[in-house]
Amino acid sequence: MPQKFEFRRHATDGRARAGEIETPRGTVRTPAFMPVGTAATVKAMLPESVRATGADIVLGNTYHLMLRPGAERVARLGGLHRFMNWDRPILTDSGGFQVMSLAGLRKLTEEGVTFKSHIDGARHLLTPERSMEIQALLGSDIVMCFDECPALPATEAEVAASMRLSMRWAERSRTAFGDRPGHALFGIMQGGVSRELRAESAEKLREIGFDGYAVGGLAVGEGQEAMFGVLDYAPEFLPADRPRYLMGVGKPDDIVGAVARGIDMMDCVLPSRSGRTGQAFTTRGVVNLRNARHAEDPRPLDADCTCPACRGYSRAYLHHVVRAKEMIAGMLLTWHNLHYYQCLMAEMRDAIGEGRFAAWRAAFHSGRAEGDIAPV
Amino acid sequence: MPQKFEFRRHATDGRARAGEIETPRGTVRTPAFMPVGTAATVKAMLPESVRATGADIVLGNTYHLMLRPGAERVARLGGLHRFMNWDRPILTDSGGFQVMSLAGLRKLTEEGVTFKSHIDGARHLLTPERSMEIQALLGSDIVMCFDECPALPATEAEVAASMRLSMRWAERSRTAFGDRPGHALFGIMQGGVSRELRAESAEKLREIGFDGYAVGGLAVGEGQEAMFGVLDYAPEFLPADRPRYLMGVGKPDDIVGAVARGIDMMDCVLPSRSGRTGQAFTTRGVVNLRNARHAEDPRPLDADCTCPACRGYSRAYLHHVVRAKEMIAGMLLTWHNLHYYQCLMAEMRDAIGEGRFAAWRAAFHSGRAEGDIAPV
Numbered sequence: 186m187p188q189k190f191e192f193r194r195h196a197t198d199g200r201a202r203a204g205e206i207e208t209p210r211g212t213v214r215t216p217a218f219m220p221v222g223t224a225a226t227v228k229a230m231l232p233e234s235v236r237a238t239g240a241d242i243v244l245g246n247t248y249h250l251m252l253r254p255g256a257e258r259v260a261r262l263g264g265l266h267r268f269m270n271w272d273r274p275i276l277t278d279s280g281g282f283q284v285m286s287l288a289g290l291r292k293l294t295e296e297g298v299t300f301k302s303h304i305d306g307a308r309h310l311l312t313p314e315r316s317m318e319i320q321a322l323l324g325s326d327i328v329m330c331f332d333e334c335p336a337l338p339a340t341e342a343e344v345a346a347s348m349r350l351s352m353r354w355a356e357r358s359r360t361a362f363g364d365r366p367g368h369a370l371f372g373i374m375q376g377g378v379s380r381e382l383r384a385e386s387a388e389k390l391r392e393i394g395f396d397g398y399a400v401g402g403l404a405v406g407e408g409q410e411a412m413f414g415v416l417d418y419a420p421e422f423l424p425a426d427r428p429r430y431l432m433g434v435g436k437p438d439d440i441v442g443a444v445a446r447g448i449d450m451m452d453c454v455l456p457s458r459s460g461r462t463g464q465a466f467t468t469r470g471v472v473n474l475r476n477a478r479h480a481e482d483p484r485p486l487d488a489d490c491t492c493p494a495c496r497g498y499s500r501a502y503l504h505h506v507v508r509a510k511e512m513i514a515g516m517l518l519t520w521h522n523l524h525y526y527q528c529l530m531a532e533m534r535d536a537i538g539e540g541r542f543a544a545w546r547a548a549f550h551s552g553r554a555e556g557d558i559a560p561v
Numbered sequence: 562m563p564q565k566f567e568f569r570r571h572a573t574d575g576r577a578r579a580g581e582i583e584t585p586r587g588t589v590r591t592p593a594f595m596p597v598g599t600a601a602t603v604k605a606m607l608p609e610s611v612r613a614t615g616a617d618i619v620l621g622n623t624y625h626l627m628l629r630p631g632a633e634r635v636a637r638l639g640g641l642h643r644f645m646n647w648d649r650p651i652l653t654d655s656g657g658f659q660v661m662s663l664a665g666l667r668k669l670t671e672e673g674v675t676f677k678s679h680i681d682g683a684r685h686l687l688t689p690e691r692s693m694e695i696q697a698l699l700g701s702d703i704v705m706c707f708d709e710c711p712a713l714p715a716t717e718a719e720v721a722a723s724m725r726l727s728m729r730w731a732e733r734s735r736t737a738f739g740d741r742p743g744h745a746l747f748g749i750m751q752g753g754v755s756r757e758l759r760a761e762s763a764e765k766l767r768e769i770g771f772d773g774y775a776v777g778g779l780a781v782g783e784g785q786e787a788m789f790g791v792l793d794y795a796p797e798f799l800p801a802d803r804p805r806y807l808m809g810v811g812k813p814d815d816i817v818g819a820v821a822r823g824i825d826m827m828d829c830v831l832p833s834r835s836g837r838t839g840q841a842f843t844t845r846g847v848v849n850l851r852n853a854r855h856a857e858d859p860r861p862l863d864a865d866c867t868c869p870a871c872r873g874y875s876r877a878y879l880h881h882v883v884r885a886k887e888m889i890a891g892m893l894l895t896w897h898n899l900h901y902y903q904c905l906m907a908e909m910r911d912a913i914g915e916g917r918f919a920a921w922r923a924a925f926h927s928g929r930a931e932g933d934i935a936p937v
Contacts, residue, residue, distance in 0.1 A: 226882055226889045231869065254856070254881045262859055262877050270873040480630070483638055493607065497646040501638050505630045506602055512888060513602040 188367040190326075190396055192428045192449075196538045200420070200447040203537035206397075206428055208326050209367040210266070211273045213241040215428060216444045216533055218526045219276060219452040224249045225259075225269040228457050229512075229519040232271040238492070238520065239527030242274040242327075244452045247319050248283035251309070252302045256322040264324030276452070277325035278432070279316045279358075279373075281332045282401075293333065295350070313357035321365070327397070330358040332373045334402050344377035351375045351401075352389040359393050369396035371430060377402055378411055380418055387422035398423040399430040400448070404439075413442050420447035437466055437529055441549055444533050445542070456526050460519030463507040465494075467525065468552055472500075474518070479504035492524035493517065564743040566702075566772055568804045568825075572914045576796070576823040579913035582773075582804055584702050585743040586642070587649045589617040591804060592820045592909055594902045595652060595828040600625045601635075601645040604833050605888070605895040608647040614868070614896065615903030618703075619647060620828045623656035623695050627685070628678045632698040640700030652828070653701035654808070655692045655734075655749075657708045658777075669709065671726070689733035697741070703773070706734040708749045710778050720753035727751045727777075728765040735769050745772035747806060753778055754787055756794055763798035773804040776824070780809040789818050796823035813842055813905055817925055820909050821918070832902050836895030839883035841870075843901065844928055848876075850894070855880035868900035869893060 192215075194204040206213040220227045220235055222243045227235045235243060245265055250256060254268075262268050265275055284291050284298045291300035297312030316331035332351040335343055355372050362370045372395035376382030390398060400419055403412045412434075420429050430450040431443050440451055456466065463475045467487040472479075474486075482500040490496075494503065494517035506514040536545035568591075570580040582589040596603045596611055598619045603611045611619060621641055626632060630644075638644050641651055660667050660674045667676035673688030692707035708727040711719055731748050738746045748766035752758030766774060776795055779788045788810075796805050806826040807819050816827055832842065839850045843863040848855075850862075858876040866872075870879065870893035882890040912921035 224882075224885045224887060225878070226887045229888045229892075231889065231892065232873075233869075253885060254877070258857060258877070261857065262875060268875070268878055268881075270878075481634060481637060493609075497608075499638060499644070501630070501634070502601070502644055502646075505644075506600075509600045509629060511600060511602045512605045512891060513607065515888060516605075516607065516892070 190367060190369040192397065192426065194426070196540070198537040198540050198542040199445065201444050201533070201537045201542045202447060202449060203534045204449070206274075208274045208369070210275075210326055211241060213274055213450075214530075214534060215449040216440075216530055216537075217241060217450045218440065218530045219244045219450065220457060220523055220526075221246070221452055221454045222269065222271070222275075223454075224253065225265060227519075227523075229461060229515040230457070230523070232269060234520055235271070235523065236273070238523040239531060240523065242276060243271060245269075245275050245277045245323060245325065246283065247277050247280035247316060247323070248311075250277075250323060251280065251311075251319050252304050256319040260322040260324070264322075266324055274326040275324070276327035276450075277320045277323055277329065279320070279329040279331040280311050281316070281354075282334050282432070284311055285334050285336070288336070295353075297331070298333075313354045314361040317358055317361040321368075325368070327369045327371060328362060329371050329399065330355045330373050330395075332375060332401055334375065334405065335377070337406050339377065341377070341379055341382075344375075344379060345382055348375035348377075348382050348386050352386060355390060356393055359395070371395055371397040371399050371428075373399040373401040373432070374419065374423065375402045376419075378407065378415055383415065383419045384422055387419070391424060395427070397428040397430060397450075399432050401432055403431065404433040404435055404453075409439060409442070412439070413446065416443055416446040416448065437526070438550070440526075440529065441533070441546060444537075445546060456522035457519045460517075460522045461515040463514065463518065464522075465503075465518055465525075466522050474500065474503045474507045474514075476504075486521060487525075490521065490524065490528075492521045494521040566743060566745040568773065568802065570802070572916070574913040574916050574918040575821065577820050577909070577913045577918045578823060578825055579910045580825070582650075584650045584745070586651075586702055587617060589650055589826075590906075590910060591825040592816075592906055592913075593617060593826045594816065594906045595620045595826065596833060596899055596902075597622070597828055597830045598645065598647070598651075599830075600629065601641060603895075603899075605837060605891040606833070606899070608645065610896055611647070611899065612649070614899040615907060616899065618650040618652060621645075621651050621653045621699060621701065622659065623653050623692060623699070624659035624687075626653075626699060627656065627687075627695050628680050632695040636698040636700070640698075642700055650702040651700070652703035652826075653696045653699055653705065655705040655707040656687050656695070657692070657730075658710050658808070660687055661710050661712070664712070671729075673707070674709075689730045690737040693734055693737040697744075701744070703745045703747060704738060705747050705775065706731045706749050706771075708751060708777055710751065710781065711753070713782050715753065717753070717755055717758075720751075720755060721758055724751040724753075724758050724762050728762060731766060732769055735771070747771055747773040747775050747804075749775040749777040749808070750795065750799065751778045752795075754783065754791055759791065759795045760798055763795070767800060771803070773806060773826075774799040775806040775808050777808055779807065780811055780815075780829075785815060785818070788815070789822065792819055792822040792824065813902070814926070816902075816905065817909070817922060820913075821922060832898035833895045836893075836898045837891040839890065839894065840898075841879075841894050841901075842898050850876065850879045850883045850890075852880075862897060863901075866897065866900065866904075868897045870897040
């Protein structure tokens with residue numbers, strides 16, 4: 186295996202970029218959507234099915250895996266790839282975002298965050314150094330800096346203090362990560378919705394130097410307009426020759442808007458979580474299969490889709506298994522939703538490569554508005 | 562498609578038989594194990610995965626399907642095969658057994674059974690005629706007579722009265738079924754643990770004439786010894802040239818013992834239900850993957866098994882996903898268990914065909930006793 190991590194841009198179209206990230210475990214075509222495999226499984230999917238949807242990379246959660254089954258245990262078992270039977274690239278988050286959301290169960294200091302496990306109440310300390318160690322034990326291909334993300338609403342002073350702490354932690358993360366050929370470390374920009382703070386954060390990250398850069402602190406309840414407001418300028422603060430990752434995004438139109446603004450990578454639980462609750466993403470909008478109007482509908486969920494749910498079953502069947510709470514409902518709809526997301530990314534990559542992204546984007550929005558399935 | 566239903570015995574070895582049932586939708590190799598697809602899905606499995614385990618036929622439940630989504634609806638949608646995306650043979654039960662277990666919610670008369678739906682409380686009447694109509698609407702390949710099965714404990718007089726009612730219903734079922742080329746109707750022998758009542762029931766069924774015969778009223782809590790006691794004589798009361806079906810059985814050693822006593826077909830929820838609760842059947846006994854001793858075990862569940870759970874994952878991973886209540890646990894362990902059951906049937910068919918069933922059976926019992934995995 187070539188021991189290198191490399192990002193190549195093949196095309197730009199407006200601010201949108203298409204390319205690929207080469208890693209020792211395989212190539213990630215960008216713009217890329219990463220399904221979330223929180224606890225060493227993309228819920229309701231076998232890994233070969235995740236791959237069949239077109240995914241090149243999945244995301245694992247440091248917070249969940251450190252608590253169960255434990256990073257040292259995963260390492261003794263040969264690492265996360267072998268453990269979960271996924272031999273392609275894995276990106277792991279740093280645990281920072283998830284411990285921050287444990288309001289009342291955690292204590293933040295300069296050193297790091299002390300928190301109690303939601304599983305057994307045991308006390309844990311997560312620092313930049315321990316996060317780097319855990320992500321190395323897991324065998325992650327793309328490691329994220331340990332950062333802090335303030336809960337909203339926050340004053341500008343709080344956002345600034347938090348961002349500067351994250352930048353000090355970014356420096357400690359960089360030092361602790363060391364030199365690991367074939368593995369990448371991404372910095373995470375913070376700064377809320379302040380252009381000045383985003384610029385300061387980006388400058389600090391560039392000064393430290395990373396293999397890729399994430400835009401953090403978005404998709405935390407600020408709304409699409411505010412998020413796009415930040416994305417209108419923030420990606421350009423980052424080096425053009427490194428991948429840019431927008432964490433935790435999003436709905437299909439969030440993703441399209443982010444790609445249009447220069448984002449290369451995204452992850453979100455939405456397609457898998459929605460699949461387990463009976464919601465399907467289609468070219469014509471969101472379909473809620475619990476709705477009684479599907480009960481006798483012999484048509485496939487999406488006639489243009491080639492996923493197993495659309496090739497083998499009627500909307501009536503999907504409605505039935507959603508209502509009957511059968512596992513096959515979550516299995517088929519998760520597969521469909523991940524397939525839909527991957528098709529969306531593939532279409533965008535093609536459109537950017539062929540210099541017709543603006544036209545594609547207009548068609549995407551009008552197709553969704555004119556569909557025969559009303560959005561829910 | 563040839564519009565015929567035919568049973569061919571290829572070999573007998575002692576009282577064990579190997580053969581095949583030919584139907585317009587495909588061949589069922591016997592002895593056959595039928596996975597249970599209660600509500601138009603074998604829980605936690607896609608139908609192509611059910612087929613990949615080696616299943617030739619699945620079972621559907623009239624009681625569940627008549628309530629949701631409803632037999633007329635399934636018929637309007639093209640029948641059960643198309644609805645659930647399984648184009649091979651389907652056997653449906655009659656609904657009799659399940660409405661009988663609705664103690665307190667049902668009323669039994671000569672005409673049939675009135676009961677309330679467990680889903681919405683709506684009142685329904687199930688009769689031999691309605692059961693035949695529902696099974697025809699579903700498009701079942703092998704239709705079961707509507708019968709009554711008394712709850713245990715029952716006096717011999719109660720068992721006799723119930724059996725005679727079931728025989729009157731068998732006659733009404735036969736008349737209502739009519740002539741449907743390519744579709745089979747099976748009679749169901751009753752009579753509890755009484756040899757005289759079993760003989761009387763079998764004689765009545767032979768007089769009416771069916772395409773196959775089930776041994777009913779067993780696996781209802783009487784224990785393996787009592788069940789085998791009945792199977793020591795009851796199958797031979799039935800025509801040798803028709804398939805014999807033991808309903809609702811069972812554990813692997815129940816199945817082996819039934820095949821040894823001349824049974825050709827069985828069904829049970831055990832492999833799929835156990836899979837969803839973390840229990841796996843292996844050549845060396847039952848493994849409970851919740852058990853902490855598996856937490857760091859890098860070995861596959863069963864080194865000799867070729868199912869996806871055994872090829873791709875360690876016992877440590879299966880333990881982790883069972884504990885974390887991840888859907889993949891039920892998906893992988895159901896697949897493994899159904900694969901185990903189908904391998905068991907294939908081994909028995911081969912052994913019977915080669916005249917070495919007694920030796921195979923002895924090895925089966927000793928292998929389970931000597932294994933490195935203690936039974937739970």
